[in-house]
Amino acid sequence: MEPLTPEEERELIETRRDLHAHPETAFEEKRTARVVAERLESLGLSPRTGIAGTGLTASIDSGIPGKRVLLRADIDALPIEEESDEPYRSTAEGAMHACGHDGHTAILLTAARLFLRLGIPAAGSVELLFQPAEETAGGAKAMIDAGVLDERPVDAAFGLHLWNSLDVGKIAAAVGPVMAAADEFAVRVAGTGCHGARPQDGRDPVPAAAAVVTALQQIASRRTDPLASLVVTVGSIHGGNAFNVIPEEVILRGTIRCFDHDLWETIPSLFAEVAKNAARAMGCEAEIDYIRSARPVVNDAALTRLVRETAADLVGEDHVVEERTMGAEDFGEFLHRVPGCFFFVGSKNEALGKDEPHHSPRFDIDESALSIGVRMLGGLVERYFRTAERRSDP
Numbered sequence: 001m002e003p004l005t006p007e008e009e010r011e012l013i014e015t016r017r018d019l020h021a022h023p024e025t026a027f028e029e030k031r032t033a034r035v036v037a038e039r040l041e042s043l044g045l046s047p048r049t050g051i052a053g054t055g056l057t058a059s060i061d062s063g064i065p066g067k068r069v070l071l072r073a074d075i076d077a078l079p080i081e082e083e084s085d086e087p088y089r090s091t092a093e094g095a096m097h098a099c100g101h102d103g104h105t106a107i108l109l110t111a112a113r114l115f116l117r118l119g120i121p122a123a124g125s126v127e128l129l130f131q132p133a134e135e136t137a138g139g140a141k142a143m144i145d146a147g148v149l150d151e152r153p154v155d156a157a158f159g160l161h162l163w164n165s166l167d168v169g170k171i172a173a174a175v176g177p178v179m180a181a182a183d184e185f186a187v188r189v190a191g192t193g194c195h196g197a198r199p200q201d202g203r204d205p206v207p208a209a210a211a212v213v214t215a216l217q218q219i220a221s222r223r224t225d226p227l228a229s230l231v232v233t234v235g236s237i238h239g240g241n242a243f244n245v246i247p248e249e250v251i252l253r254g255t256i257r258c259f260d261h262d263l264w265e266t267i268p269s270l271f272a273e274v275a276k277n278a279a280r281a282m283g284c285e286a287e288i289d290y291i292r293s294a295r296p297v298v299n300d301a302a303l304t305r306l307v308r309e310t311a312a313d314l315v316g317e318d319h320v321v322e323e324r325t326m327g328a329e330d331f332g333e334f335l336h337r338v339p340g341c342f343f344f345v346g347s348k349n350e351a352l353g354k355d356e357p358h359h360s361p362r363f364d365i366d367e368s369a370l371s372i373g374v375r376m377l378g379g380l381v382e383r384y385f386r387t388a389e390r391r392s393d394p
Contacts, residue, residue, distance in 0.1 A: 008374075012110040013370065015035075015039070015110070019106060020090065021379075023078075023092075029076055029077075033054045040058045043113055051146050058112070067124040069158065070156070071159070072334065073129070074131050074139065075105050076101060076139065084364065090232055098114045100363075128139070149338065157338045158380060159334070160343055161344050163345060165325075166347070168368055170319045171344065172320075173308050173323075177260070177329055181294065182257055183255065183292055184291040186253045187286050188287040190205060191203035192248065193248040207282055230324055236253040271288070271291075306380065
């Protein structure tokens with residue numbers, strides 16, 4: 001894929017910095033959506049706005065029947081106070097683009113401009129989708145429930161993520177699960193409060209909660225296949241206010257992560273069984289609030305090969321790697337319904353101090369990764385349609 005023009009490069013970086021300076025959190029992305037819509041309209045496209053609140057779509061349609069490919073960018077920020085001296089630092093108190101979504105949005109907008117300049121696609125269409133609320137893992141499903149895949153059915157879906165675990169100039173794509181399912185849980189371990197000097201008068205939820213925490217770790221070590229990656233984390237424990245009072249309850253909160261879809265389907269019932277039995281053995285009861293957040297992100301083998309081939313042409317085969325993480329991404333909702341690939345574009349540059357991890361208040365990227373992302377999408381879409389044409393030839 002040919003380099004961007006100086007004007008495209010300038011607009012790409014300016015767009016990213018503007019979005020970075022004006023972050024908006026999940027389902028509140030009103031200014032962001034307006035900026036995206038105005039930019040699409042300036043390209044001669046007709047965006048459909050207000051999908052699932054603040055989502056947008058637009059089509060680059062050749063007018064000739066053919067394949068449809070979906071490209072997605074997430075547009076939301078995080079509720080984090082930014083710690084930065086950059087001139088484009090966040091101007092919104094308590095909000096920050098700490099995960100690169102500003103870059104994803106700028107990349108897809110610039111890719112749209114590139115497609116129009118180069119006449120891509122020659123047949124079929126490219127469906128552009130700007131999704132709210134990825135960080136709450138609700139935006140993808142909300143847009144799907146609003147009918148985006150029904151009104152414009154697609155044959156393939158691609159998404160990218162700027163990635164500060166990878167040096168700029170590297171691209172990662174792997175077949176199969178690449179990001180984990182993520183569930184959230186809250187367990188209320190209910191007992192009977194009493195004086196700390198007379199524990200026999202009550203049912204102490206504190207040791208019961210400790211037993212639940214210990215038992216939950218057995219899900220990974222004894223109740224599931226050890227070859228199936230699984231993480232059970234209790235990240236918060238709250239109970240009691242006084243040193244000499246046994247409380248009525250203890251609240252546990254945490255997350256469960258896994259790659260395997262079948263395992264993901266069975267975890268809620270297994271979790272409930274283990275937690276309830278552990279609490280009951282200590283004379284208490286466990287009330288469970290189990291929240292589904294994001295299903296696994298599972299890449300299609302053939303389309304991942306296309307991504308890796310495109311990446312090798314762009315950055316060289318030695319710079320194409322594999323990456324998997326127990327982090328979550330709701331792009332898995334699209335890939336559950338449509339074959340596709342989610343890949344990572346390296347954005348780390350230690351020499352420039354752009355090496356903070358995602359969700360850090362000091363997160364930033366090497367902006368040279370932005371043009372790599374645009375050219376990657378351009379080359380990938382070009383290759384996808386070229387491959388599709390070859391397969392359709394008699």
